[in-house]
Amino acid sequence: MPIWNPRAETMARAELEQLQLERLQAIGNRIWESVPFYRRRFEGLGLMPEHVRSLDDLRLLPFTVKEDLRTGYPYDLFAVPLREVVRIHGSSGTTGRPTVVGYTKNDLRHWRELVARVLSAGGMTKDDVVQIAFSYGLLTDAFGLHQGAEEIGASVIPVSAGRPEEQIGIMEDFRTTALVGTPSHALQIAEMLEKRGVARSRLHLRWGILGAEPWSEATRRKIESLLGISATDNYGISEVMGPGVSGECENRKRGLHINEDHFLCEVVDPESGEVLPPGETGELVITTLTKEALPIIRYRTGDLTALDPEPCGCGRTLVRMARISGRTDDMFVVGGVKVLPSQIEEVISGVEGLEPRYVVVVDRQDGADTVEVQVEVPGALLTGDVRHLLSTQELVRQRLEAALGLGVEVKLVEPRTIAPSEGRTQKIIDRRTSEGSDF
Numbered sequence: 001m002p003i004w005n006p007r008a009e010t011m012a013r014a015e016l017e018q019l020q021l022e023r024l025q026a027i028g029n030r031i032w033e034s035v036p037f038y039r040r041r042f043e044g045l046g047l048m049p050e051h052v053r054s055l056d057d058l059r060l061l062p063f064t065v066k067e068d069l070r071t072g073y074p075y076d077l078f079a080v081p082l083r084e085v086v087r088i089h090g091s092s093g094t095t096g097r098p099t100v101v102g103y104t105k106n107d108l109r110h111w112r113e114l115v116a117r118v119l120s121a122g123g124m125t126k127d128d129v130v131q132i133a134f135s136y137g138l139l140t141d142a143f144g145l146h147q148g149a150e151e152i153g154a155s156v157i158p159v160s161a162g163r164p165e166e167q168i169g170i171m172e173d174f175r176t177t178a179l180v181g182t183p184s185h186a187l188q189i190a191e192m193l194e195k196r197g198v199a200r201s202r203l204h205l206r207w208g209i210l211g212a213e214p215w216s217e218a219t220r221r222k223i224e225s226l227l228g229i230s231a232t233d234n235y236g237i238s239e240v241m242g243p244g245v246s247g248e249c250e251n252r253k254r255g256l257h258i259n260e261d262h263f264l265c266e267v268v269d270p271e272s273g274e275v276l277p278p279g280e281t282g283e284l285v286i287t288t289l290t291k292e293a294l295p296i297i298r299y300r301t302g303d304l305t306a307l308d309p310e311p312c313g314c315g316r317t318l319v320r321m322a323r324i325s326g327r328t329d330d331m332f333v334v335g336g337v338k339v340l341p342s343q344i345e346e347v348i349s350g351v352e353g354l355e356p357r358y359v360v361v362v363d364r365q366d367g368a369d370t371v372e373v374q375v376e377v378p379g380a381l382l383t384g385d386v387r388h389l390l391s392t393q394e395l396v397r398q399r400l401e402a403a404l405g406l407g408v409e410v411k412l413v414e415p416r417t418i419a420p421s422e423g424r425t426q427k428i429i430d431r432r433t434s435e436g437s438d439f
C-alpha cells in the first residue's frame, strides 16, 4: 500500500520524538496563555509550561475528561477567538450536552492530511470511487473522511448513512470501489447483498475503510468474504479531531499506526491513571500536538487498547495501537483478571454455528468469584444430537478459559432467551455487587 507522506510516516524515532517534544512545549505555552481552564489546572498543581523538559514530563500534566468539555460548553476551552474558527463540530450529546470542537484553517489542513494517510494505508488511491456512508451533520466522521478522500484525489460520493438497499443501488450504478462507514453498516449491506442474491461481480468494490465503533475479527472476516473486499479499521474521536488519529496498514493484524507527529498517545490504568508499559491493555489517553482551535492535554478517551512500538514491515515508524477492545466502563475484573466482553465475543463467534449472543453472570460463592457464560444456540442444535450439543458446550468452555485465563462455566440456552442489547447492562450481570450476594 502507498505511504501518503513518507517524510512524516517513516521518520527516525529520535527525530520524531524531538518534534513531539517541541510541539508539546509549544502547546503547553499556548494553553497557558490562552485557555483559562488549563491555566487554573496548571496553577492548582504548581505547574508552569517550562516544567515540561522531556516527553516523560507529560505525565506531570493533568488529565482532561469529557466532563471538562461539557463544563466549558460551548467555547470555553477554545484557544483562539471565534473569528479564527472556520468549522465547528460536536458529539451527539445523547448523555447530556454535546461536546463542541472547533477547527482553524490550519486544523482543517492537518485533518485532511491525516485522514489521507489513513485512507492510503487502507489501500485507497486517486483512482478510487469512494462512497461515504456516514451521516453528514454535527459528527466528525463523514466530513473528516470525505475531505481526506478528496485530498487523495479520489472521486467522493457523499451518500450519507442510509438503508442498505440504497447503498447497494448507488454502489452498482456509480461503480463504487471503496466503502467508508461503520462496520455494522457494512455488515448490513453485505447481508442484504447476499439476501437479494446480487452477484459480487456486479460490484466494483475493493476496499472497506471502516471505523467509529469496535468490531471483532469475526465480523471483519464476514464483511470481507461477503463483499469480496479488504476491510481495514481506523480510529479517531471528535474531541481531539475526528477520524485520522490512526489506521491499519497492510499488516493489519498488528494494529493501527498512530499519527504521532500530531497526537501523543499514552495507555493508562483506568483505575489508577498510572501509565502502563507497551503491550498492556488500558485506557487510551491522547494529547493533541498541533491543534490550534481546541488543543487538548491528556484526554481520557474511555477506549481500551495497548501500544506496540515494534517496527512494522510496511516501513512506517509510527507506533501502533491494538484495535479498540471495548470501553473502560465495560471491563470487569474477576479474581484479579481483567475481562472484556470483546474477548468473549471473539471466542463465541469463532465456534461454528454460534452467534455472539450471550450473557455473562459474575457471582461470588464461598468468597471466590465465579463466571457463567450463557450462550444462545440455534434451535436445530438444541433439538439435535445431545452429544453434539455437549461437545459444543465443552469447546466453548475450553476456548473461553484459554482466552481469558480463568475458570468459566458455560450454559447453552434456547434462542431468544437473551434480549438483543448493546453495552454492559444486559451483557454482564454482576451479582457480587448486589446486596447479600455473598450468602
Ligand SMILES: [Zn+2]
Pocket (backbone or CB within 6 Å): 249, 250, 251, 257, 312, 313, 314, 315, 316
Ligand atoms: Zn505498518
